[in-house]
Structures are given as C-alpha cells and as structure tokens.
Amino acid sequence: MSAQPRPTGTVPNPVIPGFHPDPSVCRVGEDYYLVCSSFEYFPGIPVLHSRDLVHWRQIGNALDRPSQLRLPLDQPSSGGVFAPTLRHHDGRFHLIVTNVSDRGTVLLTATDPAGPWSDPLHLPGVPGIDPDLAWDEDGTCWVTVNGIAQVRIDPATGETLGEPQRLWSGTPGALAPEAPHLYRIGRWWYLMIAEGGTERGHGVSIARGRTPSGPFEPCPHNPVLTHRSTARPVQNTGHADLVQAPDGSWWMVLLAVRPRGGTPGWHVLGRETFLAPVEWVDGWPVVGEVPLELPTPSWPLHPVPEVPTRDDFDGAALDPQWISVRRRPAELVTTGERPGWLTLRAAGASLDAPDVVFVGRRQQHHACRARTLVDPAGGRGGLAVRLDEEHHYEIEAGGGEVKVLARVGPLRSEVASRPVPAGAVVLGVEIVPEPPRGSRTGPDTLSFGIEEPDGSFTVLAALGGRYLSTEVAGGFTGRVVGMYAAAGTVHFDRFDYEATPLP
Structure with a gap:
C-alpha cells in the first residue's frame, strides 16, 4: 500500500x-x-x-x-x-x-x-x-x-x-x-x-x-x-x-x-x-x-496481496494485523454478536487505563487517513491514535455528542465537541505532515472529525503530532490507530485505513 x-x-x-x-x-x-x-x-x-x-x-x-x-x-x-x-x-x-x-x-x-x-x-x-x-x-x-x-x-x-x-x-x-x-x-x-x-x-x-x-x-x-x-x-x-x-x-x-x-x-x-x-x-x-x-534486486519480485484498506468484520476472527493492549478477552471483543460488526465491551474507562478495550493496527504511512462507522448503542467509544497510556488522541461518540479528547503526559482535555443525532456516526482522522516552517516544524497534524451524510469531512480539531512521538513520550513503540470502548457496549461496522499523497 x-x-x-x-x-x-x-x-x-x-x-x-x-x-x-x-x-x-x-x-x-x-x-x-x-x-x-x-x-x-x-x-x-x-x-x-x-x-x-x-x-x-x-x-x-x-x-x-x-x-x-x-x-x-x-x-x-x-x-x-x-x-x-x-x-x-x-x-x-x-x-x-x-x-x-x-x-x-x-x-x-x-x-x-x-x-x-x-x-x-x-x-x-x-x-x-x-x-x-x-x-x-x-x-x-x-x-x-x-x-x-x-x-x-x-x-x-x-x-x-x-x-x-x-x-x-x-x-x-x-x-x-x-x-x-x-x-x-x-x-x-x-x-x-x-x-x-x-x-x-x-x-x-x-x-x-x-x-x-x-x-x-x-x-x-x-x-x-x-x-x-x-x-x-x-x-x-x-x-x-x-x-x-x-x-x-x-x-x-x-x-x-x-x-x-x-x-x-x-x-x-x-x-x-x-x-x-x-x-x-x-x-x-x-x-x-x-x-x-x-x-530493484536481480531476482524476480513476488508482490503479495496488500492488506485490505477496509475491514468489514465479516469473519469469525480478526485478521492478524489487529492488536490490542495487553489482552483481548473473547467476552469483550467479538465479531460474532452482531454479524458484520466488531463489538467491544468496555473495561477501562478511557485510553488512560491499562485495561482499555482497544483493537488497532499500526500506522504505516506519514500521510494517511482512517474512518470507522461506530454505533455507541448507549455506550461510549470511538477512534483513537495511541502511543501509550499518557500519549493518545481520540474522537469519541456517545450520549448524543461527539468529542475530541487529548492526553499528553499529565494533561487530559476535551478539545472540541458537537451534538449528533442518535445512532451510528462515521468518525475519522486525517494525518498530514506539517509544512516546513523552520526549526520548530513538527512532524505532522492529526485532524479529527465527522464524515457528513454527503461524504464530506468536517474537522472538529487539528492536533500537533509531536506529542505522539517517541522523542516526546519515550518508549519503544510506534503509533497504533484503532477502535475502543470507554463505557458500555460499542459496535463498529467497518474500519478504513489508506495512505494519502504527501503534500
């Protein structure tokens, strides 16, 4: 890809x-x-x-x-x-x-x-x-x-x-x-x-x-x-x-x-x-x-099928690319409860918690975007970009609203919110490298928002990417983009990830 x-x-x-x-x-x-x-x-x-x-x-x-x-x-x-x-x-x-x-x-x-x-x-x-x-x-x-x-x-x-x-x-x-x-x-x-x-x-x-x-x-x-x-x-x-x-x-x-x-x-x-x-x-x-x-090497190349940019969760088990934080109890993560949907039941109350119920895939491109159709079903959950418990951004649906949350070190804040009708909503993130502006240019910008019924994307908040980097957070891992449940039961109909052109 x-x-x-x-x-x-x-x-x-x-x-x-x-x-x-x-x-x-x-x-x-x-x-x-x-x-x-x-x-x-x-x-x-x-x-x-x-x-x-x-x-x-x-x-x-x-x-x-x-x-x-x-x-x-x-x-x-x-x-x-x-x-x-x-x-x-x-x-x-x-x-x-x-x-x-x-x-x-x-x-x-x-x-x-x-x-x-x-x-x-x-x-x-x-x-x-x-x-x-x-x-x-x-x-x-x-x-x-x-x-x-x-x-x-x-x-x-x-x-x-x-x-x-x-x-x-x-x-x-x-x-x-x-x-x-x-x-x-x-x-x-x-x-x-x-x-x-x-x-x-x-x-x-x-x-x-x-x-x-x-x-x-x-x-x-x-x-x-x-x-x-x-x-x-x-x-x-x-x-x-x-x-x-x-x-x-x-x-x-x-x-x-x-x-x-x-x-x-x-x-x-x-x-x-x-x-x-x-x-x-x-x-x-x-x-x-x-x-x-x-x-190009001298021997014949053998391209392999690309990992699908979209997962509709139609299989009985998740593809091997999907990873979770520390554990994945079958009673909390399943594709069998609602056919064609991934169902997550909350344990930890947010991405801050070590037992958060999260299913994600590695971010593999500097410019990319992800979308998921989420039905909060009376719970709360959404789409997150995670580096660790103290460094993550997410857009969360539940209780008739969508909100963008940010955790950077000891600071946690609600960055933006918007009321939405009851039912399913498409949440998204677009990640784009920052344009050059001298020595203080950060690596990228993460824009979180909602996909409207006409297919357009409304940005609710744009956040600097340096705070989700190893140079800020420390550690040995990279970003993982995926879905989570923060309260109750949350259903996800699909997940789309695709590379986009560098600016």
Missing part, C-alpha cells in the same frame, strides 16, 4: 513500514520468514513471509493465545515482549524471546511459522534480553544475550548447560552492547551486535572467531553500519540480522526510523524494518548507507 511515486528501477525502503522493530529473519528454501518485537500488545510477535525480501505479508502472530503471553496490567507500556530471534533447525522453526513483564526468556517451536506455535518453554538460566539461537556442528545449542554473554542450553528441556560466559562486548566505551546474533559463515563464527543505544547513536558492529564461544577479534572497520552524526533521512540504524539469498548474495534486515520536522526531528511510526545489501571484503561484511529507495 503506497500513495507515493518512486523512481524507476527501485523498491521502497523500509520494506516493512510502521512499528516493526528488532527484526529477525531466516530463509528456508526460497521462503523468508521474519519476526519483530511487540511489547505490550496482544497478540504478540508478528510473523511475516516473503519470497523476495522486499514484499512482506503478515501470516500470523507467534503468541496468539493467552496461555502463551501474559502481560500484567500493572506493567507500563514498552514492557512485555522484547527482541525475538527466529531460526530454522532440524526441520522446525525455533523462536526465542524475552517477556520482561512476566517469565523472562522463553523458547517456542513450530513446524509452520504461520502457527500454531508451542506454549513457551521457560529458560530460567538464560539471563538478560535479546536472546539469540545458534547450533554448532555437533548439535550444541548456544544462546547469546545482551551484555554480551553466552550459555549452552538443551532446547528440549530448557536446562542450561554450564554458567553464562562473557564474550566480546563491542567497541570499548560504546553504550549498550545488545542484539547479538551468532553465525557460522565459511571457516568463521561471526558475532554481530548492536551498540550505541537505540536512539541516534545506534550502530552495528561485528567480530569473528574460530569457535562459537570465541575468542573474537573485532572488525577493523567497526561499526559496519551507522548513520549517527549524519543528515540522512534514515536514522537510528541498528539491531540487525543477516540472511543469504538463494543466489549467494547477502542481505541485512535492521531497524531504523524516519524522523520528520525540525529540531530535534520526531519519529512517529516507531522503529521500522529496513533492508540493506551486504558485500564481503577480506572476510568482513561491508554495508553501505541505508536509503529510502533500494535498487
């Missing part, structure tokens, strides 16, 4: 736009599979598939059952599920990940990456976060975590074999060595890590050794990738994973952001998944800059 033209002979980067951080990829035959962090959202860990590394389609979520994923209500946003690693070994897919809000590091397996995945196997002896999986020639399974430390495990039982050992930890003095991945390539074992923090100083460094436990010698040209201290439109490049294509070429998937506006630059979509080609020179990977447009 793209509303923007691009140069001939190129493909767009990021290859997975919107809130898709910490990518991990593996190839089986001619198929690529990729997973990302999901933090406080349920279901957790989106699983995507591609035949060409460029076009990706979400085929499921690895953690899609309450028995697999517990996200306590007393844990803040940006907790939960951190940095999975996906690997294929001995005919099965293995996924290792840390739930920082519950049981720590766990291991799951599946024969089909679309699911079902096993219930998590707890790994109590694995410290830290950002766990990686690798097997050596004799079948020993190695887990490497942030820090950078390593321990052997029995993947069948979860037992650790020996004590964790410290390894190479990146450039001396560099902040936050994390996101390790261990590979056997030729005669060497390569240990690739992220460092510099996940903000503007982010980068990727690598070392190599003759055994999976080292000792490791660092690449003389570290970091092999960083955009720090540049004016490039792609920033925060890091947390990468390597994959080899069937033609023998090597590629890197990584997270990065696209800041917009003036100083300091705000990224609102979260950390996204980018792609970069890798060359090997003297036994070391060489990565160029990460552009917004990549040259």
Whole structure:
C-alpha cells in the first residue's frame, strides 16, 4: 500500500513500514520468514513471509493465545515482549524471546511459522534480553544475550548447560552492547551486535572467531553500519540480522526510523524494518548507507496481496494485523454478536487505563487517513491514535455528542465537541505532515472529525503530532490507530485505513 511515486528501477525502503522493530529473519528454501518485537500488545510477535525480501505479508502472530503471553496490567507500556530471534533447525522453526513483564526468556517451536506455535518453554538460566539461537556442528545449542554473554542450553528441556560466559562486548566505551546474533559463515563464527543505544547513536558492529564461544577479534572497520552524526533521512540504524539469498548474495534486515520536522526531528511510526545489501571484503561484511529507495534486486519480485484498506468484520476472527493492549478477552471483543460488526465491551474507562478495550493496527504511512462507522448503542467509544497510556488522541461518540479528547503526559482535555443525532456516526482522522516552517516544524497534524451524510469531512480539531512521538513520550513503540470502548457496549461496522499523497 503506497500513495507515493518512486523512481524507476527501485523498491521502497523500509520494506516493512510502521512499528516493526528488532527484526529477525531466516530463509528456508526460497521462503523468508521474519519476526519483530511487540511489547505490550496482544497478540504478540508478528510473523511475516516473503519470497523476495522486499514484499512482506503478515501470516500470523507467534503468541496468539493467552496461555502463551501474559502481560500484567500493572506493567507500563514498552514492557512485555522484547527482541525475538527466529531460526530454522532440524526441520522446525525455533523462536526465542524475552517477556520482561512476566517469565523472562522463553523458547517456542513450530513446524509452520504461520502457527500454531508451542506454549513457551521457560529458560530460567538464560539471563538478560535479546536472546539469540545458534547450533554448532555437533548439535550444541548456544544462546547469546545482551551484555554480551553466552550459555549452552538443551532446547528440549530448557536446562542450561554450564554458567553464562562473557564474550566480546563491542567497541570499548560504546553504550549498550545488545542484539547479538551468532553465525557460522565459511571457516568463521561471526558475532554481530548492536551498540550505541537505540536512539541516534545506534550502530552495528561485528567480530569473528574460530569457535562459537570465541575468542573474537573485532572488525577493523567497526561499526559496519551507522548513520549517527549524519543528515540522512534514515536514522537510528541498528539491531540487525543477516540472511543469504538463494543466489549467494547477502542481505541485512535492521531497524531504523524516519524522523520528520525540525529540531530535534520526531519519529512517529516507531522503529521500522529496513533492508540493506551486504558485500564481503577480506572476510568482513561491508554495508553501505541505508536509503529510502533500494535498487530493484536481480531476482524476480513476488508482490503479495496488500492488506485490505477496509475491514468489514465479516469473519469469525480478526485478521492478524489487529492488536490490542495487553489482552483481548473473547467476552469483550467479538465479531460474532452482531454479524458484520466488531463489538467491544468496555473495561477501562478511557485510553488512560491499562485495561482499555482497544483493537488497532499500526500506522504505516506519514500521510494517511482512517474512518470507522461506530454505533455507541448507549455506550461510549470511538477512534483513537495511541502511543501509550499518557500519549493518545481520540474522537469519541456517545450520549448524543461527539468529542475530541487529548492526553499528553499529565494533561487530559476535551478539545472540541458537537451534538449528533442518535445512532451510528462515521468518525475519522486525517494525518498530514506539517509544512516546513523552520526549526520548530513538527512532524505532522492529526485532524479529527465527522464524515457528513454527503461524504464530506468536517474537522472538529487539528492536533500537533509531536506529542505522539517517541522523542516526546519515550518508549519503544510506534503509533497504533484503532477502535475502543470507554463505557458500555460499542459496535463498529467497518474500519478504513489508506495512505494519502504527501503534500
């Protein structure tokens, strides 16, 4: 889905736009599979598939059952599920990940990456976060975590074999060595890590050794990738994973952001998944800059069906793109009560509450719009753009009126209101980048309003987008646009999301 033209002979980067951080990829035959962090959202860990590394389609979520994923209500946003690693070994897919809000590091397996995945196997002896999986020639399974430390495990039982050992930890003095991945390539074992923090100083460094436990010698040209201290439109490049294509070429998937506006630059979509080609020179990977447009790869492209811009909620279950905050109880979220409608029953009284009943999708475009037809049915609910409990905007229907609400840090206010007749009403938001006006230009403007019977759109309030950005709110997530119930039972007949042209 793209509303923007691009140069001939190129493909767009990021290859997975919107809130898709910490990518991990593996190839089986001619198929690529990729997973990302999901933090406080349920279901957790989106699983995507591609035949060409460029076009990706979400085929499921690895953690899609309450028995697999517990996200306590007393844990803040940006907790939960951190940095999975996906690997294929001995005919099965293995996924290792840390739930920082519950049981720590766990291991799951599946024969089909679309699911079902096993219930998590707890790994109590694995410290830290950002766990990686690798097997050596004799079948020993190695887990490497942030820090950078390593321990052997029995993947069948979860037992650790020996004590964790410290390894190479990146450039001396560099902040936050994390996101390790261990590979056997030729005669060497390569240990690739992220460092510099996940903000503007982010980068990727690598070392190599003759055994999976080292000792490791660092690449003389570290970091092999960083955009720090540049004016490039792609920033925060890091947390990468390597994959080899069937033609023998090597590629890197990584997270990065696209800041917009003036100083300091705000990224609102979260950390996204980018792609970069890798060359090997003297036994070391060489990565160029990460552009917004990549040259078209030499192999055939396999476009995938786009995620529908409209969901009429006609199915018995929600599509895998839909996510909720911490949980999705079947008694509170259903498409079965009123055919062709999504029905939400309120728990938390607003988007401020950790148990808000919310169903949303990631914002994936800087210019876009969303609409939903909502029947409050005596309750209250509407359309929201959420970053976390303390940073969200919404337009809400109920009690014979529609109102626009804003929560920014400790401040919550009703920005605008308008009476409406009883019954269903179409609520909408239009998101447009701000025009340049010097260093204080914000990233975008969010205009909330009502769709009139003639199809025109009446704006009730236009709000600055910088307050729904990571640079203001902090944390690790991006914007999610969706529907919620704040009181009683609320029905939604449809949800439309589409990219619009950049101004």
